[in-house]
Amino acid sequence: xxxxxxxxxxxxxxxxxxxxxxxxxxxLGLAPYILVNQLVATVRxxxxxxxxxxxxxxxxxxxxGMGVLSGLVMELQLAVNWNGLHEMFGYSFxxxxxxxxxxxxxxxxxxxxxxxxxxxxxGRWAHVGCFAVxxxxxxxxxxxxxxxxxxxxxxxxxxIVDGVAHLSDPVALMTNPAALLALGHIVSAxxxxxxxxxxxxxxxxxxxxxxxxGVFGRGIRYTAVTMVLTNELVVVFGGLQxxxxxxxxxxxxxxxxxxxxxxxxxxxxxxxxxxxxxxGEITMFxxxxxxxxxxxxxxxxxxxxxxxxxxRRWTWALAPLLVAPFLPYAGVVAGWVFRETNRQPWxxxxxxxxxxxxxxxxxxxxxxxxxFFTGAFAVLAVTTYWLLVRFARRGPQDGPLAxxxxxxxxxxxxxVHSF
Numbered sequence: 001x002x003x004x005x006x007x008x009x010x011x012x013x014x015x016x017x018x019x020x021x022x023x024x025x026x027x028l029g030l031a032p033y034i035l036v037n038q039l040v041a042t043v044r045x046x047x048x049x050x051x052x053x054x055x056x057x058x059x060x061x062x063x064x065g066m067g068v069l070s071g072l073v074m075e076l077q078l079a080v081n082w083n084g085l086h087e088m089f090g091y092s093f094x095x096x097x098x099x100x101x102x103x104x105x106x107x108x109x110x111x112x113x114x115x116x117x118x119x120x121x122x123g124r125w126a127h128v129g130c131f132a133v134x135x136x137x138x139x140x141x142x143x144x145x146x147x148x149x150x151x152x153x154x155x156x157x158x159x160i161v162d163g164v165a166h167l168s169d170p171v172a173l174m175t176n177p178a179a180l181l182a183l184g185h186i187v188s189a190x191x192x193x194x195x196x197x198x199x200x201x202x203x204x205x206x207x208x209x210x211x212x213x214g215v216f217g218r219g220i221r222y223t224a225v226t227m228v229l230t231n232e233l234v235v236v237f238g239g240l241q242x243x244x245x246x247x248x249x250x251x252x253x254x255x256x257x258x259x260x261x262x263x264x265x266x267x268x269x270x271x272x273x274x275x276x277x278x279x280g281e282i283t284m285f286x287x288x289x290x291x292x293x294x295x296x297x298x299x300x301x302x303x304x305x306x307x308x309x310x311x312r313r314w315t316w317a318l319a320p321l322l323v324a325p326f327l328p329y330a331g332v333v334a335g336w337v338f339r340e341t342n343r344q345p346w347x348x349x350x351x352x353x354x355x356x357x358x359x360x361x362x363x364x365x366x367x368x369x370x371x372f373f374t375g376a377f378a379v380l381a382v383t384t385y386w387l388l389v390r391f392a393r394r395g396p397q398d399g400p401l402a403x404x405x406x407x408x409x410x411x412x413x414x415x416v417h418s419f
Contacts, residue, residue: 022333111137
């Protein structure tokens with residue numbers, strides 16, 4: 001393996017992209033819950049519910065910061081290792097990625113900063129409006145990334161001039177079914193992931209009798225309802241994408257002849273690729289089969305606890321939720337593996353092979369790149385999840401956005417919300 005630069009480049013991107021995507025999925029999964037909580041707190045003037053916003057917002061902040069940092073590193077390795085892709089498709093594939101960068105770094109990060117430092121320093125509706133922009137731009141960023149990824153699977157909206165692809169139909173690019181269906185799939189899967197993270201943290205504190213301001217009781221109810229409503233959407237959008245896997249992309253302006261395409265695909269069915277594809281498919285289906293049971297079970301348990309008061313003391317029954325987030329994490333990574341390995345041996349289907357897309361490197365250069373980027377992402381992942389677990393266990397009183405004494409209403413220097 002260490003003598004094959006192409007295999008190392010593929011494995012490196014697989015590891016870094018999968019790690020980055022776990023941050024993205026949690027960001028997309030938590031943001032709507034935080035926004036709805038803050039909106040309700042603002043409408044009702046409920047400072048107790050705002051405790052929930054501060055707590056989950058603190059976890060969101062930790063995850064978001066590491067997501068941005070890992071995204072920067074991943075874009076760097078994309079530029080370093082896949083020069084052939086940029087030379088031929090830089091004007092089309094890279095365009096939505098550039099828009100995503102501007103969305104995430106100039107809009108989303110700006111309004112998140114305003115939200116973080118605007119507690120009790122701006123009007124309550126302006127403050128909730130800041131996080132509404134953060135939530136909207138988070139999903140817009142995901143959309144632009146999927147537009148770029150969908151182009152690789154179903155290349156549309158371009159023409160090749162002198163061996164370089166130029167964007168000719170932006171509407172076709174943005175309405176690419178490979179991107180539209182993927183967006184629905186990832187949004188629903190991310191909501192499941194966010195719900196189970198909320199459920200796991202809530203279960204941890206409820207089992208210890210710690211539920212200040214009802215933060216974790218509401219979290220359990222949210223998890224139950226979301227799991228019932230959203231799992232079906234994950235399966236529906238995932239199933240609809242199978243139709244794309246069995247279809248050839250548009251055939252205008254192909255780089256290869258039909259005979260060359262057939263020969264390339266026939267020669268690419270290696271054992272490693274087939275094993276990764278199969279493992280991704282099996283893991284994905286197994287995970288979501290288990291998760292189908294979680295929501296109904298939680299709803300039944302909650303209803304019974306409302307009817308039979310002694311059952312409310314059976315907090316040990318929440319213990320399985322502590323490990324439940326591993327299921328959607330495994331599911332989203334397995335789904336990504338299945339989607340990407342299904343496209344191989346093409347970087348851009350029927351236009352550019354993965355072998356031609358990779359930057360020419362010696363084995364030594366490939367090993368150095370693999371070691372640096374994989375090591376960097378391992379450090380980021382371990383640090384992020386250590387911080388998330390640490391702040392989740394501390395609870396609302398000691399999180400990154402917890403209300404300090406200096407932030408309280410007794411301080412006359414700064415105006416406060418009338419919650």
